[in-house]
Amino acid sequence: IRKIGVLTSGGDSPGMNAAIRSVVRTCAFHNIECLGIYRGYQGMIEGDFKELGPRSVNNIINKGGTILKSARSKDFMTVEGRKKAHENLVKENVDALVVIGGDGSFTGAEVFNNEYGFPVMGIPGTIDNDIFGTSYTLGYDTALNTVVEAIDKIRDTASSHNRLFFVEVMGRDAGHIALNTGIGAGAEEILIPEEDLGLERLLDSLKRSKESGKSSSIVVVAEGDKIGKNVFELKDYVEENLPEYDVRVSVLGHMQRGGSPSCFDRVLASRLGVKAVESILEGKSNFMVGLICDKVALTPLEQAIKGSLSIDTELLRVSDIMTT
Ligand code: F6P
Numbered sequence: 001i002r003k004i005g006v007l008t009s010g011g012d013s014p015g016m017n018a019a020i021r022s023v024v025r026t027c028a029f030h031n032i033e034c035l036g037i038y039r040g041y042q043g044m045i046e047g048d049f050k051e052l053g054p055r056s057v058n059n060i061i062n063k064g065g066t067i068l069k070s071a072r073s074k075d076f077m078t079v080e081g082r083k084k085a086h087e088n089l090v091k092e093n094v095d096a097l098v099v100i101g102g103d104g105s106f107t108g109a110e111v112f113n114n115e116y117g118f119p120v121m122g123i124p125g126t127i128d129n130d131i132f133g134t135s136y137t138l139g140y141d142t143a144l145n146t147v148v149e150a151i152d153k154i155r156d157t158a159s160s161h162n163r164l165f166f167v168e169v170m171g172r173d174a175g176h177i178a179l180n181t182g183i184g185a186g187a188e189e190i191l192i193p194e195e196d197l198g199l200e201r202l203l204d205s206l207k208r209s210k211e212s213g214k215s216s217s218i219v220v221v222a223e224g225d226k227i228g229k230n231v232f233e234l235k236d237y238v239e240e241n242l243p244e245y246d247v248r249v250s251v252l253g254h255m256q257r258g259g260s261p262s263c264f265d266r267v268l269a270s271r272l273g274v275k276a277v278e279s280i281l282e283g284k285s286n287f288m289v290g291l292i293c294d295k296v297a298l299t300p301l302e303q304a305i306k307g308s309l310s311i312d313t314e315l316l317r318v319s320d321i322m323t324t
Contacts, residue, residue, distance in 0.1 A: 001119075001281055003033040005094040006052070008066040009040030009073075009105035012257055013127045013139025015265035016066040019100050021057040022273020023123075028054040030281060035094055039069045040101070041076035041108055044085040049092060061266055064142075064258045070101075076108050079115075086116050095119065096280045098273075100138070102126035103305050106288060110301045113286050121276045122288035122301055123269075127257055130174035132307025133299025134290025138272070141264040143170070143256045144180055151185035151218060154250055158216035161246065164206065164238065166231040168251040171222035177256070178222035179315050188217040188323050193224035194311040202227070202234075203241055209323065210244060271296050 006023045008016050020036070027034035036056075038048040050056075060067055075081035089097070096119035099109045109120040124131040127143035147169050158165045167187075171177045175192025182190035189205050191197060202219070209217055221231050229237060235247045261269070268291060275289040275296045288304040289296060299307070 001032060001095045003035060003092070003094050004096050004098060004277060004280060005035045005037050005044075005089060005092075006068070006098045007037035007040050007044065007100070008068045008070045008125065009099060009101035009108070010070060011102065011126055012066050012070045013125045013137070014064045014142035014257075014259055014261035015138035015269040016100055016125050017060040017063045018261055018266045018269035019123050019125065019138060019273045020066065020068060021060055022270045023098050023277055024052045024057045025054050026274045026277040030277065032281075035092055036068050039071040040073055040105070041081075041085060042071045042073035043069075044088060045073065045075050045081050047088045049088075062260050064260055072104065073108075082112055082115060085112070086118065089118070096121065096285070098123060098276050098280070100125045102128070102137070103131060106301050106305050110286065110305065113301075119280055119285035120301070121280050121285065122304060123272045123276050124288060124290055124304070127177065128171055128174045129176040130309055131288070131290070131304055132309055133288055133297075133304040134292065136264075136268060136291050138265055138269055139257070139261065140176065142259060142262045143177055144184065145262055146256055146259055147177060147181040147252060148184045150252055150255070151181060151187075151220070155185070155216070155218060158218060162215040164217045164219070164245045164247045166219050166221055166234050166247065166249045168221050168223055168231040168249070170252070170256050172224040174309070175222045175311055178220050179311060179319070182220035183315060183319050183322065185218060185220070186322065187220040187319070188214075189219045190316070190319055191219065191221045191225035191227050192311060193222055193226050195316070196226040196228075199227060199229075199237065203238070205323070206238065206242055206245065
């Protein structure tokens with residue numbers, strides 16, 4: 001192995017830059033070259049490359065987003081697109097690829113590996129924390145802190161005006177952000193994609209909370225909640241059924257994906273980058289590096305993509321008890 005390519009793909013997340021920096025510097029440490037690939041797989045197809053040395057990643061450990069930019073490439077889903085991408089890597093003498101992204105990005109890496117036998121290594125980067133084979137994905141911890149900070153501010157208004165707020169957080173298919181920030185920010189109820197808690201329960205809980213003397217409430221709703229109503233529909237529903245509530249909605253949106261990474265995400269990114277490059281140098285391919293029981297470990301990409309994920313039901317119980 002003389003040269004490793006690195007790209008970021010799919011939704012960006014805080015800590016991606018720290019991971020790029022780690023990959024680049026680990027390559028330099030082992031005297032191999034590193035090629036930055038811009039705009040994910042699309043840049044691989046279009047030959048959008050730049051050599052990255054250890055000094056080209058100065059001052060990025062603290063930056064959100066990704067200096068390599070990110071994209072969801074439709075062309076890479078085609079045989080012709082992947083052929084062009086492979087030709088470009090061969091032309092540049094790239095021997096292996098580090099892909100920083102989520103399950104969609106890993107699926108692309110796996111298909112590419114199957115077709116060309118090209119060595120690939122994944123680093124999990126998504127705020128959703130929905131990848132099998134790691135307790136934490138890059139950006140998740142930062143997003144949790146961003147969300148809790150935002151809800152703390154919303155709570156000021158909720159409590160000053162005796163209001164109920166539905167706060168929508170990211171998580172199209174996963175409730176980790178909602179569940180953990182809900183507990184961390186002291187939410188009354190938490191609605192997630194993995195479980196349908198039911199509208200009746202929501203009404204009961206809000207009724208009880210009012211009766212118990214609470215003057216304001218926060219309900220955290222994952223964007224893909226299973227209850228089948230979005231935050232605006234939930235507002236209408238509660239206003240119809242519990243007219244005593246003054247309800248507002250706040251959708252946090254993409255602010256959750258930005259910002260300077262937390263220390264945890266920076267350290268995680270640094271550890272995963274080192275492991276990704278050194279695993280390639282040991283001849284390994286088609287794995288994802290992740291954190292299992294606080295140790296950096298490899299999981300086959302196929303498992304990382306398909307492994308079954310579950311929500312920690314104990315957290316739901318903790319949340320229930322906390323709203324007493
Ligand atoms: O990064 C993951 C995620 O935040 C999901 O929770 C969300 O549904 C999605 O990205 C939105 O991404 P985009 O705005 O890029 O389509």
